[in-house]
Amino acid sequence: MAIIVEGRLMTFILMIIFFVLMYYFMSINKEQQYTIRAMPALQAIPEAVGRAAEMGRPVLWTPGISGALNNSSQGPQILAAISILEYLTEECVKAGVHLQAIVPLPDALPLIEETMRTAYLREGKPEEFNPDQITFISEQSPYLSATLGYMQRYEPASNIFVGGFYYESVVLGEAGNHIGAMQIGGTNNTHQMPFLVATCDYMLLAEELFAAGAAISQNRDMLGSIKGEDFMKVILVAITGVGFILGALNITIIADLLGM
Amino acid sequence: MASGHYWVKSVDSTREAASKMSALSKLADIDRRVFYWILFIALMVPFLNPIGFPITIAPNTQDLYDGITGDQVDEGEVWIINFGYGVSAWSECHPAVTVCTKALFREGAKIIFIGPHYDVELTYNKLQDTCREDFATKEYGVDYVFLGYFTGGESVVAQLASDIASVFPQDHFGTPIGDIPMMDGVEDVHDIDGVLSSDTGDYGGHFMTQWQGPYGTKLAEVGIAMNGSTDLPRWQAGNFFGVSVGSRGGAELELLIGELGEATTAMDSISVSHLLLVLAIIIGNLGTITEKLGGKE
């Protein structure tokens, strides 16, 4: 009897190859620093905060309706958005800018609050953190209506829309444009990417959202895992290229192997 | 503000000194509220004066219809219909779900209705209304059952696969699941012959990952048009046996079953609004091109 469940063998192999690749690049040549392509969306965060400081207005961060943390596709996006939130909070604290988070995710509240609180602490201004900087609203449509209301009432200078967005993306993006806010978007929800692209000044598309934390920290080990990702892409590109040629010759060995 | 990376955003009219622009380049920056008013009024006109544009059937809709009719469904099969949409998306999803319910009932299938929206009961009631004649020939608890609301996203979809009663110990009306004749012997994924998920979100994707992928359950999607770009590749890849895309899919299904309904009526409004948008885009581009050619003073 096979150890791995039938039909899941190749999934297992691909996962192990990926883990090994990432671990390999995290472990080798410890003295060599990896570089990552500049991400304009991340580089724009200080600009977004600086703009708010100049205008004397707040910065708004919101992760979209996303889903529960145990949701397989949305949970990791929320965490990636929180990685960005930490950096954003630090920049806001340094510049003395009010950061407002509007959050429809009850289970992520502890993470979000702790992340902001820690950032204030790290910048030496723990007393300036106010839990009211995090507004919780339950459910998608009320969350949208509250965020829309906040935007026109407080006119944030910059909006950071990173996380698992659904239909609210286009509404928030357009409402943000209406008040002339600078906007940075990011999501792995493919169905919302066009709207954030259309309404934001800068975007973190798909994988870039997950890699943002590594890019911000410039932590060598984290960048090593991104190197591993890139080599995984090379493998997938090679499989696709060879499979394409063999497929054209009616040889289906690659497809058969992938389907194992 | 540079937008060198992505790519397409343009400046908003309300913050620009439109008075300095030429007449044509002003077209590129019309206040959005002008469009909003025109759009809302234009959507109403076809309801008062129907036009009646012809509709053709897309292959994904045909596959969906074929998959729930004829030889594809045996009498007594148990199907799940997931109302993954709230009242706000009735106009988009409900016509297609109505046709699917009619088709499955007419093939003698038994249906379990569930839904992850609070207002699922309203949707269920609406279906009773839109499929009135078909429900009249069926008996609750024997031919269909309404298990009601569930929450928890993908985890619960996975749990449903292994034990339906653990998620729904009773139906929506409080009857223990063990007392419902239709649920006798229907315990897990192996006892379900097919799933139709109708979504504004991605419950179709959850059923794909947790049901169709591991167990090969027949799965089709009645998605909102927005999800078409996600759903159609899944249909092409064989994960979904068919897909209905938005109200257009609903109108096609109404045509296939031969009973025109709400989606067919709405298609005229859809045509008018799309035409309006294309016109707006052309006007916007005229302004942009004028600016490029030096028309901006």
Next chain:
Amino acid sequence: MAYPTATLDVIGLWVGWFLMLMIYSYPLYKENVAYRAAEHMFIGVTLAITIITNFSNVMRMCITPLTQGNILMIVPLVLGLLMFTMLIPEYRWLSRYPVALLVGAGFGLGIRGTIKPNLQDAIIDTITAPTGGAMIDWFNYLYVAVGLICSIMYFMLTFEHSGPLKAPTRIGRLFIMVGLGAYFGNTVLFRFTMLTGRAQYFLQVLKLIPM
């Protein structure tokens, strides 16, 4: 559905109609008192509904089994209550445990669920050649494979998009733009359909068209 006749239902219908106008006053005009009232009403009502629904879920999934002897259900109950330590500064760190369980479940389900459909199936579909001999099918086969390869290369994050990578990444970006445009165009239908539903409701309440 016919136009309601009961007084309370007729009042309700008109309340809903006015609430719609209050909300649409935001896009059609600007943020105002009517919108703000509707916004706050919505938040309050929804919060109550969510609390009751979640309470009944906890009763059904946790408390009832616990009272029936499923002692393990004490675990999520305790972990869930640990969430509230967030409100007590000294014990705030305890809230990490329930979050850790949720995150672990999310990652586990995410990793195991994403590889097959998003990697394997996507590539299998790309390299499965058309069975017929139609020219357009073969063109599509080539288009998708080349497009996919170039677009993936566009996402190479630790390599500069120069030298041999310059051309494919540039082309990849164009393929991505086509994808985004098609997505956008497809979504318009959905959004307009829903707004059509509201336009229809607007007329129905005024009895200009049948309900």
Next chain:
Amino acid sequence: MSNVLKQEAVYAVTGIVTILMLVEYFFFADTQVWAETIRTWAVIIYNISLGLGAARLLISHSARVSKKGRDWQFSGLLLGLFAIMLLTGFAGYIMTGVQTNNGIYNWMFNYIYTPLGATLYPITGFYIFSAAYRAFRARNIDAALMLIAGCFVMLKNAPVGEAIWIGFATIGNWFQFTGQVPGMRTFAIVGALGLIAYGFRALLGKERGFYAGGGE
């Protein structure tokens, strides 16, 4: 010790649960009771966590009312409707087991909650119009491709497109079934890789921001 409990043990819980989910999937053909139990726990915890958010929201609005802060009247409206809805819903729930078995609750659900929900979602119809109007501009080849693909799909979706020219349906279908596939699949593939890599980094305690800067 406290650091172990505050950080390492937390990572361990995440790691163990992740691994259990993977083990169940790869080594067992059918769903396992222990894994299902964990998932049920997760759902229960999520349900309970709403209480935390609700407490935050109610404290914030109550404070606004008591201090007569900005928009306090609206906060009062929010709290008032919340109280009515909650009490009537619980009355129905306690007496019959189903919250909808209360006339006031039902009326508010059907005529306040439902129309508001049904109104907010379609609001996107307005915003997508102006987003398309502004974004679909042929400023460069990238934007032009987006414009072309978008317009053909739109005209294909609306019956009027075919009425004007049958080619809109043909070309629009091509964009929808083939044209968008490379971009769509790429997002799926790189998104999946990003998700797995993020999970891997988080499990190793490397991801900054995760559990409040645990990687620091």
